[in-house]
Amino acid sequence: MAELSYRDAVIRAISQEMERDNNVVFLGEDVAKAGGVFKATVGLYEKFGPHRVRDTPISEQAILGAAMGAAMTGLRPIAEIMFSDFAAVCFDFIANEMPKLSYMTNGQLTCPLVIRTGNGAGVRFGAQHSQSIENWTMMIPGLKVVAPSSPVDVIGLMAAAVRDNNPVIFHEHKALYSTKGEVPDGEIVDTLGTAKILRAGTDCTIVALAMMVSRALEAAEILARDHGINAEVIDVRSLVPLDTRTILGSVAKTGRLFTVEENPRLLGWGAEIASIVADEAFWDLDGPIVRITTPHIPLPAADHLEDLALPNASRIVEKIARVMNG
């Protein structure tokens, strides 16, 4: 057991998988000799050499195309798209090419690869380098979507993603790279499609993802202390596959659901969860389902404005207390 940063967890995760399987290769812009713009791949080039850890030109389409071509012919590539916003310049591969391959070829081909990308706000990069795009990727049949909130999950879910036979988009949260957490020694492998209950509660269920998880946990403590509301907090971790069983089970117990989402409001991932719960768990609901999101705006660069836009503990507390006790 050792304390590890989210950033170092990325390095350890890739390292763990590359040591295990020679077919795992890694490519991206500035990832090799420079160690990545977020320093999340430092040392991999030195450890695995220029054949397995490769710098690419600024060519997102070539990066994902190369990863896909290699994946469908035998390798298990990990490709980095530096900022998740850049997914828009290579969306053909994410939306059209990779996820449809198995289906269109009637299973003749599969596409076992991982796209890791720096997602989310909190680092004052402005509207084109701060977005939470997990919902863009959640809408595509054939793709799996993961977004870990802690160092140990980074390792376990990355290992699961690399070993999965499908294209997996792995959203690393930029603002979490410097956060730390306890990580056990030895190999860590988790399971995609499993949510984690991080705080047990009886009065309401709060579902959160990535950076919003710690804020939801903080809010839950305040709700218990100041408002007498005992909230259950679930880190959804994987949007596709989606662990609806854990969420529905929690709502069956608490009767209330809140989602905390960093994405702008319209069709954020919480909308799908809200829809499933409103349908399948209708008779368990003791009040409206409430989504707490970033407003439907682009993100500003100014720190005080960005902070205002993203859901934080006090906004979560205020909203939940008003709805529950109001």
Add this chain to the structure above:
Amino acid sequence: MAKEKLATNDDIGLEKRLELYRLQIEIRDAEKRAHDLFLQNLIKGTSHLSLGQEAIAAGFGVALKKGDKSFCTYRGHAHTLARGTPVEGVLGELMLRDNGLMRGKGGSMHLTSVEHGVMGSYAIIGAHLCIACGSAWRAQYLGEKDVTACFFGDGTTNIGAFHEALNFAVVWRLPVIFVCENNLYMEYTPISEVTAVPHPAADRAAAYGLPRILIDGNDADVVYRTASEAIAKAREGGGPSLIECLTYRHSGHSRADPAKYRPPGELEKWLERDPIKIYRQRLKDFGIGQDQIDAIEKESMRKVDEATAACKAAPPAPVDLLTADVYADGGWAWRN
């Protein structure tokens, strides 16, 4: 006397020549049959023929070895057949029947036959140049000796992915051959009207440090020789090639296109240079008898007829395929 001279100087050899002709004829017959089947309303959706462009697919088909990979576009019937894929699988897919290559799940624009090295037909042009790079990278990384050929039309040269892939392949020295089939029109618009250089691929090779290769795409021998050279270079670690083949599409862009935009006389001029016509004469020049030519043509038609009958008799795919293979476990489940 002329025959003898040609025969002794023949670098291609009788066996390969017959194979080049057989492939061209078979592609021509299969595509003409596809056209007939549209008219009978037995082919639904869209379909893009490459009548008149057969020499390119055939030239590469003979030059590529088993185990080599090929990628093509939605206009990919020829390239799929040229790798040895059975006619029935192709026509069955065009007719969206259960005996199609992908049992009707892909359709004419996505013909794939992995066992023949046909790694897919890509209908949003450009992407597959990048994907071909990945296939070539795998061979390079694992030390496997196969090469990857990637076919595309002139229109593809103006999309960003073309340039990303070219640069990437050269920088990584990948064993990939990019084959531009310049048939003069992107879809309906002449490529010359929308491109900064006269030869959309060849004139851009220099930008990526590659030699300018511009060849007659209607002469299967020329294509075969050029392909063989590029393939050998790639196999030996010499990196990628970009080849522009001049050719002409006898029919419209797709089944919906009567090709009224072509100036009068253009088609007739190119019909004179029909690759089948050229090659039939070539065989005669090399002393191959009419009876042998007839036998190839008869055998091709027999295959296509047989395939057509099998496709007409084939059922549609069972409906449970609808939700199969969304994910690699064979299923569709996104939740528990």
Add this chain to the structure above:
Amino acid sequence: MAESIIMPQLGETVAEGKILAWFKAVGDDVKIGDKLFEVETDKVTVEVEAIAAGKLTAINTGDGGTAKVGMTVAVLDGEASAPKPVLTAAAAPVAAAQAGSSPPSPPAAPAAPKSFSAFDEVHTPIERYGSAKGSGDIRITPLARRLIAQRGIDVKAVAREAQAKGLRKIEEKDVLGFMSAPQVSAAAPAPAASTDLSGDVITLNTIRLRTGEKLAENWRTIPHVFQAIEVDFTEVEAVRLRHKERFRQETGTSLTYLPFIARACCIALQAFPHVNAQFGNGRLRLSPDINLGIAVDLNHNGLVVPVIHAAQDYTLQGLAKAIARQIEKARSGKLAPGDLSGGTYSITNNGAFGTSFTTPIINAPQVAILSSDAIRKKPAVVDDAVVPRLMGTLGQSFDHRAFDGAYAASFLSKLKNIIETKKWAGELGETT
């Protein structure tokens, strides 16, 4: 090579067919021309024959199930539910690499439970628990409505109490508060008991009171029709006697007639889906699952009807255990709310007391209830000879708004036929 057996096109305008009965079971060998199943459409009833041979490895649409034309209803020879192998050029080297030094891959996505289909990706509950509107401008949350309905509370009384407290909405906590408070029944005043009688006055317990209110309501609002049929249990008895001892040793419960009747109901209900349904707001909602209620007498001191959910998935033996478990839970007061909800058909069993027949009251929103009574030897005519046979009467009350007498009678006839002719020994693990 797996062959799909599909629902055939049985007429140009026919979109789906209902399988009345399978003539083959999973594991059976099928020859070309063998009768596979009987299918009913809104136009015809036909027997479908096999056009391919092999071993039947899966039946996706069982007796009583409906499938759209072209859907796979069964599979010949292949592995029905195993994921198909991934055919890819990559498969071999990757598998080899993984087999070498690394631990096996963790399971991928949790597979969807079998009850999900791609057209039923989210399960909408079929239960209905009343309107969100209380009286006045009071609104009741879904959870509160469910609790009110499941616990048989008078919604008007809860609403009155909430209004008195100045509430605009009724939530779970209000219902729980109402239940824990001492209640005077606020329902329509019952005729006062005569004061002339000199005997003891029994104060009815809450369960009895609520059951009574609900039964009265059902009796008043549902047009009940009662039908009964005589059933020969001789064959059932032979099997039952062979397995009674073993069953008691293995499970600690006795193998009564009830599980046989319940199992036969499950099979018959699949062929008569309208009997397995809920009625409300002028609509009959068919249930994909048979949620079988078993009326349990609480030592003459109240009645509860615990439910066995998806009872069609149980074998005879499994069903016997499930029934025993629910009865035990009911008698020891350990039923959870889920055990009492969602019922789609009920059985009441008075056989132990020797009754000849019973006309039960329907447990709304269900549309029918079966009564089973004493099973005893009676003279019966078999092949023109009078012989002693073990006979019993099965009776059913049904809601005439939901369907007509002929449908109900057909159901009873099917039920009788199953009990008398089914190869029960197979369900108890005997190989014949």
